[in-house]
Amino acid sequence: MRTLAIDIETFSSVDLTSCGVYTYTAAPDFQILLFGYAWDDDPVELIDLACGERLPDAIVNAIESPEVIKTAFNAGFERICLSKHLNKHLKADSWRCTAIQAAMLGLPLHLDGVGTALKLKVQKDRAGKDLIRYFSIPCKSTKSNGGRTRNLPHHAPEKWQKFKDYCVRDVEVEREVRRKIERYPIPEKELKLWLLDQKINDTGVLVDMALVNQAVKCDTQYSSRLEVEAKTLTKLDNPNSVAQLKEWLKEQGLEVESLSKQAVQNLLTDADGEIERLLTLRQEMAKSSIAKYAAVQRSVCPDSRVRGLFQFYGANRTGRWAGRIFQIQNLPQNHMKDLEIARMLVKQGRFKELELLYESVPIVLSELIRTVLIPEQGCRFIVADFSAIEARVLAWLANEAWVLDTFKGHGKIYEQTASRMFGVPVEKIAKGNPEYELRAKGKVAVLACGYQGGVNALKAMGADKMGLSDTELDDIVRAWRSANQRIVRFWYDVEKAAVLAVREREPQRVGILRFKVENGILFITLPSGRRLAYIRPKIEKDLRFDKDGLTYEGLGINKQWWRQKTYGGRLVENIVQGAARDCLAEAMLRVDAKGYKIVGHVHDEIITEMRKGQGSLEELCGIMGQEIPWALGLPLRADGFETMFYKKE
Structure with a gap:
């Protein structure tokens, strides 16, 4: 089977980064x-479509043929763009x-980053960014x-x-990357999953644009009124300016170092009069954000569906x-109990009633937004998600029997954990x-301590809001570790195996996990x-x-390629989240095979869109809860609900 490497350069008045390729190609001026x-x-060839050249019939036939493998770096972009150009939906089956x-090897998701990380002789031309700005937008x-x-x-x-020349160079770099990592092909199961991912992204999910537009209108009106009130109260040109607000507060006899969210909350406990009202306005204006609604407005396709919401292997450490x-x-x-009423009021533009019924618009x-x-x-929608999947996988891998017994029984892991911690x-x-x-x-101990977390991890999960001192939090960490000794041992066994595999260049095992160094x-x-x-460990x-x-x-930080440290707890976190991801992947493939139309998935949750009378919540949860051949003994359970709009239940 022949391989055709492809790279294209395009133009559209729609911003690709903020709107996605589906809306980008839907623009009338896309080209x-x-x-x-x-x-x-073979040598790289170039077709200058902008100057009147056309794709040869042989190339068009190859693009449309399932017998020719098309490769590209971020192949979804090329596939969707060429679908628009040829006015024919191209399935992902013959694309790679x-x-x-590269991401499956822990490499970046951008071509120049991969070239740098692999130290290729042929590198992406970084001057191309200026050329793209000049010709493509x-x-x-x-x-x-x-x-x-x-x-x-x-x-x-x-x-x-x-x-x-830049376009030609990209084909060369992509091909060089492919050669460099060809000994590590995408496994068959992952290829099936990527094809399903492309299918889900192509399908997209319908958006209630009436609700979106009214939400933006509501926020604009509400924010404007708050700003007018703040200006009237303070006589400031810009009451959103931290510097101006600090000066105004100082004139009122209150000198403050910060106006952060927490600082404002603390100041409100003792404030009254105009200062209290100004701080309340500040707090309310800080809450006001319609960024996600605006993102929907930008990215929605002409058929009112948003597409391309998911990046396969977006977290390349875990998959x-x-x-x-x-x-x-x-x-x-x-968290609102009357979510449907609030939704109706916003959609119908009944903003005054909304303000009367709810404390904060x-x-x-x-x-x-959901x-x-x-x-x-x-x-x-039929929505189902795995219950406490990471806690289950961690206990299964570490063979923490009492936790597994809890999940196989009443499932009250927080109560059972507290019971063992405090006797x-x-x-x-x-x-x-x-x-x-x-x-x-x-x-909080279950959520924070499983990956070798200590007091800071507890605080990150909100434990400090329970009114506990650092000493008391440290006691919780010690009690949890005492109650979960096999998990604690698992951290150190994993770290030891990873270190030995790198130092000795000999394969290591921890239970069913295998550690091995190959080609650096x-x-x-x-x-x-x-x-x-x-x-390069x-x-x-x-x-x-x-x-x-x-x-x-x-x-690492700011998506820069650099050398970083890891340890047992962090490695275990990667392993557990990776295995939990594989459980979701297995479930998605099974759910799709049963004829359920997957329109989205969030962490450990699957969102399906089914005609009334087809499918059921019981069946969906049953499919997700089936035992997985490679995870015998892992107690899986899924719960969910049916709904006429997406929500978190």
Whole structure:
């Protein structure tokens, strides 16, 4: 089977980064400018579509043929753009994505980053960013450029030639990346999963645009009124200015160092009069945010669906998906009992009633953002998610028997944890009993301590808001570790195995996990057979703990490629989250095979859109709860609900 490597350069008035490729290609002025390609090991060729050249029939036939493998770095972009250009939906089956293959080795998701990390002889031309800005996006109309809003090839022939060279270079770099990592092909199971991911992204999910537009209108009106009141109260030009507000407060006899969210909350406890009202306004204006609604407005397709919400292997350390466009993986939760009423009031533009019924309009709008996702007419969402999946996987891998028994039995892991931590019968940790307050400590310990977390991890989970001192929090950490000794041992066994595999260059095992260094990469093989990758591992002295520690190269702060440290708890976190991701992946493939239309997934949750009378919550949960062959003994359970709009139940 022949391979056709492809790279294209395009133009659209829609911003690709903020709107996604589906909306980008839906713009009336979308155009493929350059088409660079290479057959197998043949020289790269270029077709200048912007200057009137056309794709040869042989190339069009190859693009449409299932018998020709098309490769590209971020193949979804090329596939969707060419679908638009050819006016024919191209399925992903005969496409292969080099970016995904690279991500599975812990490499960045952008081509220049991969080239740098692999130290390729042929590197991406970084001057191309300026050329893309010049030819691929609209330009500002000025007198000097004759009032045009777009730069065409004849406006700068020398730049255009450089742009063509840049396209050719990208094909060469992509092919060089493919050659460099060809010994690590995408496993068959992961390829099936990527194809399902492309299908989900192509399908998209319907959006209630009436609700979206009214929410933006509501926020605009509310925010404007708050700002007018703040200006009237303070006589300031810009009451949102921290410097101006500090000066005003100082004139009122209150000198403050900060106006952060927490600082304002603290100041409100003793404030009164105009100062109290100003701080309340400040607090309310800070809550006001319609960024996600605006993202939906920007990215929605002409058929009112948003597409491309999921990035396969977006978290390249674990293989989990990442959110795109309006970050469905990171939406605010909803806690209102009367969510449907609030939704109706906003959608109908009844803003005054909304303010009368609810204490904070911004909070209402924040909680409603999930509900903009709706099923097609005649359908409903069936939503199901794994219960406490990471806690289950961690206990299964570490063979913490009492935790597994709890999940196989009553499932009250927070109560059972508190019982073991504090020596109280689990029956007493029930509502109405004084011992019930121990459940909160058990819960925060389960959430914070599983990956070798200490006092700071507890605080990150909100434990400091329970009114406990650092000493009391440290007692919780010690009690949890005492109750979960096999998990504690698991941290150190994993760290020891990783260090030995790197130092001795000999394979190691911890239970069903395997550790091995190949060609300068530390691989940890998960129960599913999928491997986590740590590039160029080294054993270096950890001065903080006076012991040998493991370091590797990877993406760190600000997505920069640098050498970073890891340890047992962090490795276990990667392993557990990776295995939990594999459980979701297995479930998604099964759910799809049963005919359920998956329109989204969030962490450990699957969102399906089914016609009324087809499918059921019981069946969906049953499919997700089935035992997985490579995870025998792992107690899985899924719970869910049916709904006419997406929400968090």
